[in-house]
Amino acid sequence: MGSKEHEVHDFIRDIINKDLKTNKYGGRVHTRFPPEPNGYLHIGHAKSICLNFGIAEDYKGECNLRFDDTNPSKEEKEYVRSIIEDVRWLGFDWEDRLFFASDYFDQMYEYAVQLTKKGKAYVDDLNAEEISRMRGTLTTPGEESPFRDRPIEENLDLLNRMKAGEFADGEKVLRARIDMTHPNMNMRDPVIYRILHASHHNTGDKWCIYPMYDWAHGLEDSIENITHSICTLEFENHRPLYDWFLDELGVYHPQQIEFARLNLTYTVMSKRKLLELVEGGHVKGWDDPRMPTISGMRRRGYSPSAIRTFCTRIGVAKVNSIVDFEFLEHCIRDDLNKTATRFMGVLRPLKVVIENYPEDQVEEMEAINNPEDPNAGKRKVPFSKVLYIEQDDFMEEPPKKFYRLAPDREVRFRYAYFVTCTEVIKENEEVVELRCTVDPATRGGAAPDNRKVKSTLHWVSAAHAMDAEVHLYDKLFTVQDPLGQKDTDFKELLNPDSIEVLTSCKVEPAVKNLKHFDRFQFERLGYFCVDPDTTEDNLVLNRTVGLRDTWAKIQKQQQMNK
RNA sequence: AGCCCCGUAGUGUAGGUGGUCAAUCAUUCGGGAUUCUGGAUCUCGUAACGGUGGUUCGAAUCCACCCGGGGCUACCA
Numbered sequence: 001m002g003s004k005e006h007e008v009h010d011f012i013r014d015i016i017n018k019d020l021k022t023n024k025y026g027g028r029v030h031t032r033f034p035p036e037p038n039g040y041l042h043i044g045h046a047k048s049i050c051l052n053f054g055i056a057e058d059y060k061g062e063c064n065l066r067f068d069d070t071n072p073s074k075e076e077k078e079y080v081r082s083i084i085e086d087v088r089w090l091g092f093d094w095e096d097r098l099f100f101a102s103d104y105f106d107q108m109y110e111y112a113v114q115l116t117k118k119g120k121a122y123v124d125d126l127n128a129e130e131i132s133r134m135r136g137t138l139t140t141p142g143e144e145s146p147f148r149d150r151p152i153e154e155n156l157d158l159l160n161r162m163k164a165g166e167f168a169d170g171e172k173v174l175r176a177r178i179d180m181t182h183p184n185m186n187m188r189d190p191v192i193y194r195i196l197h198a199s200h201h202n203t204g205d206k207w208c209i210y211p212m213y214d215w216a217h218g219l220e221d222s223i224e225n226i227t228h229s230i231c232t233l234e235f236e237n238h239r240p241l242y243d244w245f246l247d248e249l250g251v252y253h254p255q256q257i258e259f260a261r262l263n264l265t266y267t268v269m270s271k272r273k274l275l276e277l278v279e280g281g282h283v284k285g286w287d288d289p290r291m292p293t294i295s296g297m298r299r300r301g302y303s304p305s306a307i308r309t310f311c312t313r314i315g316v317a318k319v320n321s322i323v324d325f326e327f328l329e330h331c332i333r334d335d336l337n338k339t340a341t342r343f344m345g346v347l348r349p350l351k352v353v354i355e356n357y358p359e360d361q362v363e364e365m366e367a368i369n370n371p372e373d374p375n376a377g378k379r380k381v382p383f384s385k386v387l388y389i390e391q392d393d394f395m396e397e398p399p400k401k402f403y404r405l406a407p408d409r410e411v412r413f414r415y416a417y418f419v420t421c422t423e424v425i426k427e428n429e430e431v432v433e434l435r436c437t438v439d440p441a442t443r444g445g446a447a448p449d450n451r452k453v454k455s456t457l458h459w460v461s462a463a464h465a466m467d468a469e470v471h472l473y474d475k476l477f478t479v480q481d482p483l484g485q486k487d488t489d490f491k492e493l494l495n496p497d498s499i500e501v502l503t504s505c506k507v508e509p510a511v512k513n514l515k516h517f518d519r520f521q522f523e524r525l526g527y528f529c530v531d532p533d534t535t536e537d538n539l540v541l542n543r544t545v546g547l548r549d550t551w552a553k554i555q556k557q558q559q560m561n562k
Numbered sequence: 563a564g565c566c567c568c569g570u571a572g573u574g575u576a577g578g579u580g581g582u583c584a585a586u587c588a589u590u591c592g593g594g595a596u597u598c599u600g601g602a603u604c605u606c607g608u609a610a611c612g613g614u615g616g617u618u619c620g621a622a623u624c625c626a627c628c629c630g631g632g633g634c635u636a637c638c639a
Contacts, residue, residue: 009576017578036639071638128637137635139563173637183565185635194637213639237566237634258567260632265573271639313588315575317568320632324573327589337602344599372602403600412598445598456598523599550600 008058010316012051012257016059016228019255025227029061032226033087034068034101034217037079037201039271040286040293041086043307043328044262050311051259052230053092064224065094069102070216072200080201082286086294091304101211101220102202108211108219109163111249112174112192116155120248121192122148123158124175131173134180135188141181142188148177162195165208169195176215178244186241190214218242218254226254232261233318262314263322266475267292268482268490282494283476289531289542290476290498300473301519301529301544306335322481329545336519336527336544341369341376344414344458345507345522345541347470349388351433351462355422356440357385362461365444367415381508383416386462388506389434390524393457396424396431401554403454405434412456414523418442458523465506468539471531472500511539519544 016029031052035045056063065087069075084098115121124131124147136142150158162172174193182188192215197208211219221229229242236258246253263269268277269292277283277291286293289300297307310331314323344367363383370376389405398406405411410420416438423435441448445456476498482490507522514520516532526546534540 014578034639038639068639074638131637132635135635137563138565139635141564142635170637175637185565188635191637196637210637212637217639233567234633235639240566260568313574317575319568319575321574324589327574330589333601342599368598371597371599401600414598453598455600458599521599521601524601525599526601547599547601552600554600 008054008312011318012228012230012259012316013055013058015255015257016055019227020059024255028225028227029056029059030063030225030227031056031061031230032064032066032221032224034066034220035083036068036071036074037076037083038071038074039079039275040082040295042269042271042274042291042293043264043297043310044269044292046090046294046307047262047311047314047316048230048232049087049090049092050308051316054312055228055230061227062097063092063094064097064099064226066099066220066224067101068213068217068220069100069200069202070211070213072196072198072210075201077201082295086298089298089304090294090307097224099220099224100202101216102200104216104220104223105203105207105211107223108216109209111219111251112159112211112215113156115176115192115245115248116159116174117152118248119152120177121174122150122155122177123162124148124173124189125171126173127170131175131191135185136180138185144180145175145189148189159193162193162209163207165197167195169197171195174209176241176245184237184240186214186238187244190241214238214241215245218246218256219249219251221254221256222246222252225252229254229256231256231258233258233320258318259316260318260320263320263481264292264328265322265325265480266477266482267325268477270483273483273490276491280491282491289471290473292476298517299529299531300542301336301527302332303335303339303519306332309335325475332527332545333548336521338372339370340519340521340527342367342371342521342523343508343511344381344460345468345470345505345511345525345528346388346390346458346460346465347472347502347505347525348391349504349506350391350394350431352387352389352419352459353433353435354385354387354419354438355435356437359385361385362464363443365415379510381415381510382461382464383413383459384461384463387413387459388462388465389413389457389459391431394421394431394434399558401558402551404457405455410439410453412442412445412453413438413459414456415445416443416459417445418447418453458525460506460508462506464509466509466512466539468505468507468511468541470502470505470528470541470543472502472543474498474500505541507539507541521547 033052053063124145134143173191175189178187180188193209196210239256287295287299364380365383367381393404413419418439419436421436425433477493478495482493514530518530527544528541531540
């Protein structure tokens, strides 16, 4: 499929190619993925991970995994753990380059002293509210703090005492001394250090002052010798500050490049919003299969390779855009079609009795494990007198274009026989059982006389079937852009039918050999994954995505034409 | 309102230094072929350079203005 995927071309690689040509970084390419450990990773992060690690791979460079852990009040070890797990699961390797911003706190402090000595930073006694007020507005300039012209020695002393813990939270901050009238708000004497008497997941109680993002991030990149510091669009206005800090310090200076973050229809992509769903009990946790988190998608049955292809195929640009979730589904189908073992399972069973089949006979029918992969081999599926088929596969009064089973109609039972429905048994208008006959000459599923049949159905043998609980999923939200609705909280737009639990499913016996997280296909139904809640006597399956369903489309059209 | 970024088919994108663009690839949508999954595969088709001026023999590519979208006023990242 997708032609020359190896020749990825985008504006970031353009810049890198140019830098390589001019030898800007001595031919090096070194990127980093810098998550803050304050939540679980989602598919949007996967885009960034694939970009950063992918570029390093393409250019034979390196990519660091670095935790941007500068705010102890929001960050936790558990998030560090999950992020490491997710990046690794996606298939990326940072070798020995796992770093923490907090490992650089000493160095960052030294740089702050340096900046202060240069007269480019000062300790401000104003409180948060005063600083905010005096920063001015988008259209009006800010005012200078009365503490802005403190002597350097006094600043140095105060900074040292801030660090020593002599002051309470919020009592003082260290600010850069730039320009309170700058049209870019970020340049109006931004805060560099704030006092936070909080215990840090990594440094414990060693520090009570913590660096702000703008100050810390460029330094982290510089210390790690990053060449291209790739981040999202909202940091574009911060680049002048990124550059200013590094230039004032006179240290190694990477290039910050901004790209548009990923948006997907029918979901939300912000850690804060996802946290809200988790804490509000709207989903069952960060790894709920309906969540766009990496762990949720893993549990849903997405493969790392499908996520990776998705990320490269959506491309990278600077335009804000929103990708159809259908494209994600296409990528997972495309991947699983080639790799998933096929099985048969019935979600909503309808009993079928084969009248002309001996009571106690069992035949082992040979089935192909994956028609897309000859190496996947074959397996045996037991066939007997009493079977189950899908309720949807029978209609007493079939409309036009319904090719499946109906009274007096012959269809094929996959890998088994041609079957004709001879009698319909009902209880209060409801079809509860079918009586059918098989044509013994069609054993295996092929007709010696070459006669055709309009459809092939999946089935399971009642006596041999295993029970299973199957979870079917639908879109998490009812609208494409849940955050784009003014006056409506996104939680009110949750799809009440995003999960459907079916408990009386019947699946072929071979399924019992599967392990947690194994992915496979139920023929004609879709791709599924063994949920980790599965126990010895309770098989729980998640449907990752259905197969493309042409019949459903026809049905919809027929209903619309009525 | 000040500053910054962006504007190619329904969607996501490709289009170094202007011509070979009556514009790439993928998806979606519509048709056909094939098929023991109404799956997959193959094949055909519909569909786009925000607008207006300018520079030029020639502009999606350069310039100007306009229109439209997004971001920025956290001791968050």
